[in-house]
Amino acid sequence: MAARSSDGDTRREWVPAVLAARDDTTCRVREVLDRVGEKWAVTVIAELGRKPRRYNELRRAIPGVSQRMLTATLRGLERDGLVRRTVHPVVPPRVDYELTPLGGTLLNTVSALLDWAVEHIDDVDGARAEYDGRQEVAAPG
Amino acid sequence: MAARSSDGDTRREWVPAVLAARDDTTCRVREVLDRVGEKWAVTVIAELGRKPRRYNELRRAIPGVSQRMLTATLRGLERDGLVRRTVHPVVPPRVDYELTPLGGTLLNTVSALLDWAVEHIDDVDGARAEYDGRQEVAAPG
DNA sequence: CTGAATCCAAGGGGATACTG
């Protein structure tokens, strides 16, 4: 689907009627982008991709996440079938989280985006510096 | 970078220390995810991927976008070096937007994510239905 | 035509305290 030409080609015919319209399909495609944009979703998926974890293990593995957001993120991912939550009826409580196969395929796809980011950080940074420089000249302090 | 195994593998060693830590690199990788999560960014990139456009052409091509957000999105993309803005000094004003080569490579990467979304919409939807069903049973109205 | 400025509502997300 969606045949792509080589890197750097700025001319395409194919893409995103997917995004332009807003039929049902389109709408839910957007939801995937929203999820990726959530502050902790990709981090959690990536962390679970390394290995299954318990709640607090996960919490320690992700510096900066609050209990509230970790729980909310996990619930969302579970609802979408990306993460499986397993409660062990023991005391003290033990809850394991792991990536589902579906979550695994998403991780594979998203990590291409992460690779892109790492690879092009300098380009983006340079562009920003240049842009900000131009703005300063245009609107002197 | 980041060797990946086949689809559906839920066990990885590699991934994103990139996201776990928060050194400079990490931080800016997150910014890429944020950008993808912005409501109109990917849509605009995709639309410009089809062909360069003028401001209002773009606006008409993207139903639902407000002037405010279209401008803001374009500014952000321009600042990151993903989009080039060309002002023609004529009256009435004419401003052309086009994807840069860098923007092109991002589009190629993101579209893999769009493909994933289209391909797995039904899985996600099914998971949601099942999850919501379980919740209803657990917390009856 | 291409924006900038202002106003405002909704939701994301952090800090903290409490619970089974």
Add this chain to the structure above:
DNA sequence: CAGTATCCCCTTGGATTCAG
């Protein structure tokens, strides 16, 4: 240990108006 419940701030983003 694994969460829930509150409070509250700040950002995102839509509507509208003004301007070059």
